[in-house]
Amino acid sequence: MSxxxxxxxxxSCALPSANSDAPATPDFTKPYKMLTGVDDSEFCSKVSLxxxxxxxxxxxxxxxxxxxxxxxxxxxxxG
Numbered sequence: 001m002s003x004x005x006x007x008x009x010x011x012s013c014a015l016p017s018a019n020s021d022a023p024a025t026p027d028f029t030k031p032y033k034m035l036t037g038v039d040d041s042e043f044c045s046k047v048s049l050x051x052x053x054x055x056x057x058x059x060x061x062x063x064x065x066x067x068x069x070x071x072x073x074x075x076x077x078x079g
Contacts, residue, residue: 028053031078039063039070050076 026049035050037043051057055076062073 026050026053028055028078032058032075033077034073034075036071036073039072043072047074047076054078 026046028050033050033055035043035046037046047057055078058075058077064071
């Protein structure tokens, strides 16, 4: 796999909004989820939406830099 292909694969995994196949409404039935995205208000809204639908924060948040954006993650559990 070339470096460009690896970069594109990373971006499609790290940026959910880049995935046009992603469902518009989250699935609130999974017992555990790892929420990821660019560190912006959209990510904060995603976490808040899950908290408002029965999920609790699990563990510490994580953060990395992909060369363009800060990418954050937060695990949540249902119940």
